[in-house]
Amino acid sequence: MWRIHRLLVLLSLLAACASGPVFDSHGVDHTLTPRRVAAELQDASGKRILWGGVILAITNLKERTDIEVLAYPLDANNRPRRDDDPLGRFIIEQAGYLEPASYSEGRLVTVAGTVSRAVPGKIGESDYAYPVISAQQLYLWPRDSGYDGTSVHFGIGVGIGF
Numbered sequence: 262m263w264r265i266h267r268l269l270v271l272l273s274l275l276a277a278c279a280s281g282p283v284f285d286s287h288g289v290d291h292t293l294t295p296r297r298v299a300a301e302l303q304d305a306s307g308k309r310i311l312w313g314g315v316i317l318a319i320t321n322l323k324e325r326t327d328i329e330v331l332a333y334p335l336d337a338n339n340r341p342r343r344d345d346d347p348l349g350r351f352i353i354e355q356a357g358y359l360e361p362a363s364y365s366e367g368r369l370v371t372v373a374g375t376v377s378r379a380v381p382g383k384i385g386e387s388d389y390a391y392p393v394i395s396a397q398q399l400y401l402w403p404r405d406s407g408y409d410g411t412s413v414h415f416g417i418g419v420g421i422g423f
Contacts, residue, residue, distance in 0.1 A: 281338040282400045284373045286311055295332045295349030298376055298392040305376045310394060312351065313341035313371035319364045326359040327352050329391070330370060339371050340402060351392045352380065355399055369402035 288309045295312065298305040314332040332348040333341040353372050364370070374394040382391050 281340060281402075282371070282398070284311055284339055284371070284398055284400075286373070289373070293376070295351040295392050298351075299349065299379055299390040302376075302379045302390070302392070305392070306378065308376050309373070310376060311335065311339065311371070311373045312348075312394065313339060313369065314347070314351075315341065315343065316364055316366055316368045316370055317350070318366065319359065319361050321358055321361065325357065326355045326364075328355065328359070328364060328370065330372075335371065339400075341369050341371065343369075349392075350384070350389065351394055353394050353396050353399065355396045364401060368404070371400045371402070372396050373398040 289311045290305075290308045291311070293305055293308060293310055298310075312330075312332050313335050314330040316328055317331055318329040320327045320329075329350065329352055331350055333343055334345045334348065336342050353370070353374070354377065372394055374396045377393050377395045379390040379392050382389050
């Protein structure tokens with residue numbers, strides 16, 4: 262009986278440690294960044310990437326949605342680390358409609374996909390070449406602003422309030 266109880270407790274703890282989505286990283290070129298792709302588009306076209314960052318803007322078009330993202334390095338769970346320096350900007354191209362209220366400015370996203378092309382744009386008055394990623398997996402991170410990816414909580418307690 263105790264063996265079963267211990268096994269259930271162990272499985273519960275392991276399930277509690279699971280966080281975020283699982284991305285298909287097969288064939289991903291981890292050396293590519295948005296800045297590098299913008300500079301070396303010929304070499305990067307068609308390559309698989311796994312990038313993430315902060316949503317800057319979203320545009321719904323007739324058959325797809327474009328999401329402008331400021332890229333950041335990813336942590337071990339593939340969540341963007343906003344405390345690090347940004348890696349450049351890129352555009353996620355997702356088939357179909359995405360709700361702008363959900364995919365709003367400031368939300369974190371992670372995408373796995375392929376580099377399809379670059380489109381010219383501007384940041385202020387500066388010209389910028391935005392790498393475009395055809396999304397194969399797209400994950401919108403929850404709005405839990407206090408999450409840093411390292412917290413584990415155990416405890417049994419009694420609270421008394423007056």
